[in-house]
Amino acid sequence: MTMPAPTVTVRMYDVGFGDAFLITVKQDDRAWRMLVDCGVHNQGKARPLLDVVGAIITDLTVAAGPDTRPTLDVVVATHHHADHIAGFSYADWEKVHVGEVWVSFVEDDYDDDARMLKNGLVRAARSLITLTGPARKVALRLAHELALNSLGNEDAMDRLLGRHGKQFLNVPKVRYLPDKFALLNDIRTSIPGVTVHVLGPSRDPDQLKRMNPPKSARWLAIQQAADAESSGETPGGQPPAEPLFDEMYSVTPDEVNDYISEPAKTLKPLKLPTLLDDASEILAAASILERSVNNTSIFFVLDVDGTRLVFVGDSQQGAWDHILQNPVARALVSDPAFYKIGHHGSHNATPREYVTNAIGKQGTYAMLPYGKVWKWGDIPNRTLLDAFTATNTHIVRADAPVADARVQVGPDNLWSEITFTAP
Template identity: 80%
Template sequence: MPAPSVTVRMYDVGFGDAFLTTVKRDDQAWRMLVDCGVHSQGKARPLLDVVHAIIADLTEAAAPGTPPTLDVVVATHHHADHITGFAYDDWEKVRVGEVWVPFVEDDSDDDARVLKSGLARAARSLNALIGRAAAALNDEARTLALGVASALALNSLGNEDAMDRLLGRNGKHFFNVPKVRYLPDKFAQLNVIRTSVPGVNVHVLGPSRDPDQLKRMNPPASARWLALQQALDAESASGSAGDQTPAKPLFDGIFSVTPDDVTRDIGIELVSALATLNLKTLLDDANELLAAASILERSVNNTSVFLVLDVVGTRLVFVGDSQQGAWEHVLQDPSARALVSDPAFYKIGHHGSHNATPRDYVTNAIGNHGTYAMLPYGKVEQWGDIPNENLLAAFTAMNAHIVRADAPVADARVHVGPDNLWCEITFPAN
């Protein structure tokens, strides 16, 4: 029996994720779609065009007279830039075997219910506060800060229509109503999932079920990709210490997010994270709200499904938008670290953000064997530091091939579709 091959096709949605993975062996094929969404401020093209392209690709691969089919749909986490494409009714044409979502979406899981309700309550409360604050401002810079805060809060709410389809609720569904897995399972042995192709398995490594790891978002200063961060922090602290003129509040204290407000209105889940911020050094209430929205955004990132597809020894690593705590959960476990080491493929986390791919992983685990690292990215003006150039340079130093959705370059292994709608890599299994 010949060895299987695996192809990863990355669709260019902009600032968002959509990856179709196909494993083939003889006449057998197994297909997994990881995410389908885009951020409202970073679209490369209408998202419906991408949805149509994915379904057209699946239709072409289907046997005549049968519906387009996916064996698995993975929604790594409920941020809009990862799931909002599933809101379109076009998915009713597609048969799906299973849907995989993080355990926090399981309403029958007590821990998940508390965490999810707290995050949703935080997003709604922040968005309400932001709206009231914006009405009191006529300053362009601070209005921009509130605009970014609002976008983060809305992204954290996700998209209910999309989640309804993924979970088969409220009349939303695919061609069928597929089985839903909430991952990782509490029983460790169920986190190694066999596919229909012999020798091809999926290892689910995250998210962590430890609340402390879910809250841990930023790496220590020594491990950050932003090499100048410490100097900037020191400069900021020095400047604020020398300023003897107290800042005048922009608007009434009712609009300010304080730790007490967080406890009462937003949820205890964010209190410890907010405590790590020195809110007194922030410039104004607009930036307080932006900081709180950023905390919320990153907390949801750490709930990402983190998985490794093992195709007879060729390993492909998909991490969603996992940040520091989620990575610590993986890298501190020897067996999990071995699975993510020396991969053939790595989906660069969180669009190349400085706090999503640990320095330790790139320099000590990813290896120097020509890993292909795909970067799902579209420009968002407010986030000029994404993708982080230090991170990309470190990948290059480790002989990795970076394939960017916004500027793909074809080579012997990388193929680019018309109008850069997609690019793909095919790996023969070892």
């Protein structure tokens, strides 16, 4: 007897500037469900995040049927930015049974490389928060917000990892991905022919170094100088600050100006020495930190009997290079049926090469999780969206979804969803 073709539905919830995707694969009376992220940036909420959490749990409860607990086979937290995980802080999740939780390997406290990288990111974020806390300047306030987002949400991570008394209905198995053993990164689901290929983030030591803010990072050096000044000590001669990252991670003055509405001038409120006295450089540091955390995103392809769906978290250029330079990984992300537009459509997330040379012209559906943040007027990037349109890609925006033969839209635009039938 021939089995019917499986279907896969992607439901994008409109949280605002954040991600929440519920994926359902069905075949006959069997179903497999994955939730990818649940969070929102505090400057870009479309509605209360708890309302979205409630809607997701209600949808799972209805799908489970009477007298059956709501269940997710997998929860993926692509990376620890608050706009991707903050929703998991709510106790409502204690009603939901979860089979497995997948997090980036940088969250594994027993992995030496991961611990070094994460500690560097956290230390940098906390230093930036200290520097910018009382700031009035637009650039510094934005730097403070970026740093807070980069620090993540400990309550959410506690639930995801089953720590400190926080959990789902159960304490699920946790996978730190990608696994060091390559074969374990092709993960079969409970439905035949349905596999998840975890492609990133990279575990390459050289790429890890490029993502880890060095100790001589300028915002750390200035914090040390400020501490010395407040204690009456002389900071002494500081060696020239080395570049924070490879050139691909550099932030130009023009990029900084995209984020602020007034020129950044001398950093007078902090009364710091001339080691670093430009607010734009503090903002640039925060932007680089944000990119570093983005590049720890879990990057995966869901393959449903040949129908491929690409989820990239907030992966940016460095992480994409790791994918596109690998022939096997590049083939998996090429000509997809579905693409989750990375980092809310920012100019530095989806590479031009991917749009023009890999995504194909087969009528890919791309979902854009987005809510307006006035400070970031260039997100989503119009040139990027136009490039998608030129490749015959159908863009579904969370903030303004349009129903068609394949796309359905929920009440009050709470969600929009696409269903594919595997060939």
